[in-house]
Amino acid sequence: MGDGVDSVSTFFKRDIGLVSKPGRYLGIEVNARHKPLSTPGTNCVLVYPDVYEIGMSHLGLAILYEEINDREDSMADRAYLPWVDMQELMERKGIPLFGLESRVPLGLFDLVGITLQHELTYANVLRILSLAGIPLRSAERRDSDPLVVGGGPGAYNPEPVADFFDFLVLGEGEEVIHEILDAVREWKHMGKKDRRGFLRRCASIPGVYVPSLYRVHYRPDGTVSGIEPLEGAPLPVHKRVVPDLNEKVKPRRPPVPLVESVHDRCSLEIFRGCTRGCRFCQAGMVYRPVRERSEDLLHGWGRELVSATGCDELSLSSLSSADYTRINSLAERLSEDLERKGVAVSLPSLRTDSFSVELASRVGRIRKTGLTLAPEVASPRLRAVINKELSDRDLLEAVGAAYREGWRKMKLYFMVGLPGEEEGDVEAICGLVRRIMREGDGGGPPRGLRLSVSVSTFVPKPHTPFQWARQISLPETARRHFILKEGLRIKGVTWKWHTREMSYLEGVLARGDRRLGPVVEAAAREGCLDNWSEFFSWERWRRALEGYGLDPAWYVERERGEEEIFPWEHLSAGVKKSFLWEEYLKALRGEPTPDCRFADCTDCGACDGKEIVNRLAGGGR
Amino acid sequence: MKRLLVKYYKKGDAAFLSHRETMRVLERALRRSGADLVFTSGFHPRVKMSFSPALPLGVAAEAEYLEAAVEGEPDLEEMIKRMNDALPEGMGVTSLQVMPGYMPKLSRWARYGLYRVEGGGGALHLCMRLDGEGGGRLRDALQLLKERLGVEAEAVTRVGIYASRDEILEENPGKVYFYHAGKGELEEMEDSGAG
Helix, strand or coil: CHHHHHHHHHHHHHCHHHCCCHHHHCCCCCCCCCCCCCCCCEEEEEEECCCHHHHCCCHHHHHHHHHHHCCCCEEEEEEECCCHHHHHHHHHHCCCCECCCCCCEHHHCCEEEEECCCHHHHHHHHHHHHHHCCCCCHHHCCCCCCEEEEECHHHHCCHHHHHHCCEEECECHHHHHHHHHHHHHHHHHCCCCCHHHHHHHHHCCCCEECHHHEEEEECCCCCEEEEEECCCCCCCEECECCCCHHHCCCCCCCCCCCCCCCCCCEEEECEECCCCCCCCCHHHHHCCCCEECCHHHHHHHHHHHHHHHCCCEEEEECCCHHHCCCHHHHHHHHHHHHHCCCCEEECCCCCCCHHHHHHHHHHCCCCCCCEEEEEECCCHHHHHHHCCCCCHHHHHHHHHHHHHCCCCEEEEEEEECCCCCCHHHHHHHHHHHHHHHHHCECCECCCCCEEEEEEEECCCCCCCHHHHCCCCCHHHHHHHHHHHHHHCCCCCEEEEECCHHHHHHHHHHHCCCHHHHHHHHHHHHHCCCCCCCCCCCHHHHHHHHHHCCCCHHHHHCCCCCCCCCCCCCCEECCCCHHHHHHHHHHHHHCCCCCCCCCCCCCCCCCCCCCCCCCECCCCCC | CEEEEEEEEECHHHHHCCHHHHHHHHHHHHHCCCCEECECCCCCCCECEEECCCCCCCCEEEEEEEEEEEECCCCHHHHHHHHHHCCCCCEEEEEEEECCCCCCCHHHHCCEEEEEEEECCEEEEEEEECCCCCCCHHHHHHHHHHHHHCCCCCEEEEEEEECCHHHHHHHCCCCEEEEECCCCEEEECCCCCCC
């Protein structure tokens, strides 16, 4: 490991002071493990393909970091996408992207693990590989190159970036990582020969998807006609699920960001999965079933996290934290213990009802910065479409409760472009906001309330009931934004919208196929950081799509039929396609599907009826 | 309530932590020190503490200060140990003392900074005021050193913080250049003749 490492260390001596916020690149975080790379061991680097401030807040990688570093035969370092000034300086000085703690170039690790959290980070993935000097395509990598491994929700349809990964992991990583590390260790002991044979061996590990072992066939119209597994690869690849989360208690000592990060707090993951069944929500489909951790375990673990990090906020995280069956008691116990230490307990994902607001207020006694509620839509008809049970009254009561508890800044999230949406449904958002400003304080106007309305464009996601639906076009989105712009001129209300073209690109990539690989590569050559509006350029992507003869509208605006073979047909998130199709039809009819925690099983396919089932801390179904 | 004076250093890579980032890691270390901290009141309570004046990015420090308020009888030895376990590589607490009642606040006495400037195979000492005339001044002083003495700074370390110039001369016999920002001049500080 000669040159690369030496030049990185010279770079730190001479040049690190030239970049903005060098704290992002130092790797001296409290709780960083600093395990050295070793020849017999398996050397991993975990990469978040966005900047440090975002990547350091990510819980999934913190879990894997600890799983890997707790093994004697393995180590894990961390890397993020450097900010643009650092990227330029590194390129000018010929410094390859390196692991933060070891300062060893990524190309010298055995395994480079990259999480796919969002479509708009796909160009960043390629940027990271090219900064590291690792061949972009799996097919171009030699035996001595690292294994490039993907994971995270993007792995449920990684097809637009499938060519760049040696393999991906579907589902939860804390068990399968050990099976992978065992396989890599064995391969390394054998001298890292026959990379393809090794990938074939990996494909036999449940949850591991090796894209090069599947051939995709297309019809002349561009739809998939079939996906053919090669050399005995499994069909489909099933996601991994940890049945009992009480047996997986990590992270215990996560590295603490040196530079202020987007979620500057410690996360205590109270449960995984959500069965509310909102039809647009990919997380609610793919993370099933619901698995709550025990209250006593969480109580002790939460206090441990605070004392291991010195953080001033403990966030009770999950997809819908007020749903945790023992939430009242857990939140009370933790806030009682932690309040004296100046540590706030917070609930990041609130339900839109007064129960949640009152709960948030009780536990968050010492901090009231802002409250976020997500009604998503404003008309009863669309609520039935998305299966989100909520009335104007619930929302008004939630706002009223928050107002009484002292909140003067609130944020509401809405979506436009849902299946079956009409102009009246968009106008209903304005009407609802007006009503809040008129009657939000128990029938009267909530004086001094500042309401921020945030509007995103609905993007249909794979493995959801809306995977067949069309996404609205750019002009249709502009029309909706115009209605909102006119209708939300209300004193005390500000509104923000997602950049239309960003949602459009997200739509192309979310349901994209492998033909987009070269497009992503071309777009990434000219730029990255697409989720940063100052760097996003639809033009760059439009040109790249055109260059390969692909029409973005075909991916985004086309409603798929029942018989459509999806590009992700060979990947299973547990929930059955037939269930999702039924849900789609019910959505179009406006019929509800109850939550299986409180009503009958919906036979969605996520449980196995034995080990993998809903597990609630407070008992019950 | 007692006032604690924490003396710490920051060197190596940690010199590239900004003032804000340094405050964050010190606050977290204090929270982990086992002491019964005093918090500010209001919606967003913070640990009650204050710091010696900001160091420019990249400048190491041998003796910086932090003042914090605690309740009860703190176990100082234990606090030092725990804080050192909770600080990033390159930072550490060297001493911790209960401030006597007559001792002025940190912001009152932290007036002069003494810097060791290494370059061209040698080292010299530079002193300047920390309060008053605004930021960016260390850079000006280094520029002047280059112009007047031909010394190109390769590494700069703040070795201490003092209340008066006399205090510096008492502790640091030898030649010290004083940067007079108002006049834009370097002057040699008088050696008190001790030692």
